[in-house]
Amino acid sequence: MKNLLAGAAIALMGLTGTAYADGHANYPERPVMLMVSYGAGGATDFQARIVTMTAGNEDALGMPIAIINKPGAGGRVGWNWMATQAESDGYTLGAYNVPHFIAQSIKGGVEYSADSFEPIANWGADPAVFVVAADSEMNSMTDVVDFAKANPGKLTFSGAGLFVGHHIAALQLEKAAGVKMAYIPSNKGGAGAMKSVIAGEVMGGVNNLSDAFRAAAAGNVKILGVFDLERNDFLPDVPTLKEQGFDIDNASVNFRGVMVPKGTPQGIIDKLAATVPAMFENGRVAGKMKAGGSPMYIMTRDEVLEMWAAREETLKELLAGL
Amino acid sequence: MPDLPRNQHIIASGIVAGVGISVCYLSYTQQPSEAFTFPRLISTVFAVLAIWTFGKALLGKTKVGNGLSMEAMSRITPGLLVMLVYIFWAAKALGFYTSSTIAFFILLSLYDPAQHSEIKSWIRRALITAGFLAIMYGLFAMLLNVYTPREFFN
């Protein structure tokens, strides 16, 4: 009760104070919440927990960030909530996954678009890779495409869902190679898609580099190609799709970062945009991310705004034919 | 009143049948149809079973369920009203801890067998309320860092 009364007293002072606290100099005054639209334990959730672990430090926000998971339908549930129901008071942050939410908004059936959110900063970039089971006869992307050419529509390959990064990569591959394949979306995210590759339920799969790196280290899968512009530091021996003769860019690379709902006060956005990238650069964060096999890629708010706009254009073009 | 449960059964199974039929209608009319394959299957079985149950209730062949007595209803109503106001309005509008304190105390007073004229019983109820709220605050706010809607005073 004492706490409640003390809280009430502080709150009353706060009420009178809001008028002149326009500069949001004191933000944040209480713990901040970060909504992750994938389940606890998924790659996005795992990375979000690491990059926010130093939020309570004095040089960062000075207040802890609590992760709230709102999983479902490839992220649509969480982002819909973020766009329509989340309070834009600066205490509700969200994790974004590009190209996922942009592709979904282009495809329609959701209540958000890139305009519903304000980016703060980007923490990671996880390219999609093509994997096959360790005992598969396919050893390069050419083998995969040759099989698909000989058996149109019969090559089954898994991915984390429809209109997420993996699906974009799959569409790009079909378009670049001019083949028809059977994309099998999983309802259990990247982990479910990976399981179906290892168990031999499907012949191959598109998956996150970080998860595939681990599965390859355990000897369960072979990684045949990276859907990015350059080879990745984690996998220096695996060629990109472009090197293997397919005209595929980095449109499917899964960028992860922090955003707030539209309508959040500009003062708070500016403050977050200044502190959050520095928070990601913390040495402990980088160490844990590297240990977990998660590639980091820090971008500021302006860079992210640019990246969102560029992605939106590419994706509109790619998805136009569907 | 031997017919009261029977009429109640007709009403209850009628409502369920109504829901079943509307769900069935919706699943066959909504688009895109490939996303509604599974709902169609379920809602068809749902509607058939619900109509069957409704038929049985009409014929008075319902075997199980005791229905509601007027007596029980009159005892439930005040508590139910408090619950509705508490969950659907007060929790969000007044904040979890404020509304819980009020709702808890009202419920305790409504359903406590002790005499309401004694001052001692009021103190006891206030103490129980304070104790419960202290535990909830400790568990959810301090230990688990659950971020509840803003309190009324805030």
Place this chain on the structure above:
Amino acid sequence: MEFLLYFSDVFTPVNFGLLLIGTIGGLILGATPGLSPTMAVALLIPFTFKLEAAQGLILLGAAYTSTVAGGAVSAILLKIPGAPANIATTLDGHTMAQKGEGAKALQLSFVSSAIGGVFGVMLLIFLTPVLAKWALAFGPSHLFWLAILGVTIIGSLDSSSVIKGLLSGCIGLWLATIGFDDIMGAQRFIFHPAVSGGINVIPALIGLFAIPQVITMFAKGPNDTTAEVIAVKKQPVMDSIREVIKRRRALGIGTAIGSVIGLIPGVGGQIAGLVAYDQSKKFSPEREKFGTGHSEGVIAAEAANNAMVGPSLVPLLTLSIPGSPTAAVLLGGLLIHGIFPGSDLFDNHPDVAWTFINSMLIGQILMCIFGLYVAGLAASVARVPHSVMAAIVLGLALFGSYSVQNSMGDVYVMASLGIGMYFLERFGFSAAPLVLGLILGPIAEANFVQGSMIANATSGLGPYFLTGTLNLTLIAVVLASIAYSVWMELRQIRYTTKDDAVHKEEAL
């Protein structure tokens, strides 16, 4: 036998202290409605940042083990299952508590949890490589049939009328389709913003079980004195252990089913308890006693729940594939320390792997000891007057359902379902089949959709779903289960008069 080498690591002061904290904390969190094992483990992750890898995992492993068992406490005493895994425990456990046997029910549940749990961890220690192959054998078609098998038990679960049981199940299956379609992403039946994210199982579970309890307490009115009359019978611990050993059929069925189902990625512990309950009912000569406070029901359900813990980690530890949401969170706990599950874990970090597994073994026993102590509290819970209990349960329901996703929508869904369920229960519908439908719906649908996509690209629907040893075995079990239910129903019609049915309903 490698695991024996690392036993001493569990007993260093720091590690053992963490094991104790994890166990006791897990019991408390598990007994709180709304805090499922997954959430409890996720909440503990930040604490492990500061610990060494093995220490962090000891904390998480102990918490996982004891939250699963802790869910039985609220299931038995309040009829609120702490997690989906504990639904089956409410069926007989709460009835026992109403008869004044709450202490006995709790003791039985902890003893059988520990036996099942130790067996499950033993499987993890000795048979991991074999089990890993098994876990992978279940593809979409098999998971689909498994879900259908679950559907067939809906009718016979906790309901005097098979039709109303099935109808309750259908309501649950339909509720599960609300929200975004998991694969296509299409919106279905979103009639209110509160359900735009679909109906989350945990808030639904709290509402469907807790709210009817609250209203039932209201219905007893202020002048009811029965609360004071129920004297909780004292139960010596040895008697409970003897009882569990006497009921070895239920214990065996529970442990076996829990181990097998726990192994299958994606189905997990949610239905292990219910399937075990149903099977031990079918095999028991005293099957008519199930649902009226019969000890076999509690033993089978709880043995299954904890037997599932060990095998559920097999796909994670060997193949680095998290088979359940909780395993996914544990994966995070490993990755943070730079340890990759799979061969890397056992080859390069055997101290971490085996200390973790050993701590789960010791954790099961510690959990049992503390649990038996908690069982003594049953008496004090039964002495709480209705007015206080109703208010406490309502408050817990609000906080519990909100904290799952910090969402008011979940709270509204919880209360609406709960109030609806109270009235439906008055007319012979029941909550357990409804929840089972809610859990099985997405499993059946997603695996059917995925399976048919694969089938259409390869061998065609018929061969994909209807051939292969595992498919055929599962189909045979499904058919047997249906035949059994039909046979029982036909036999029942001859015996059950209206009065019998009403009588049984009242006993519940």
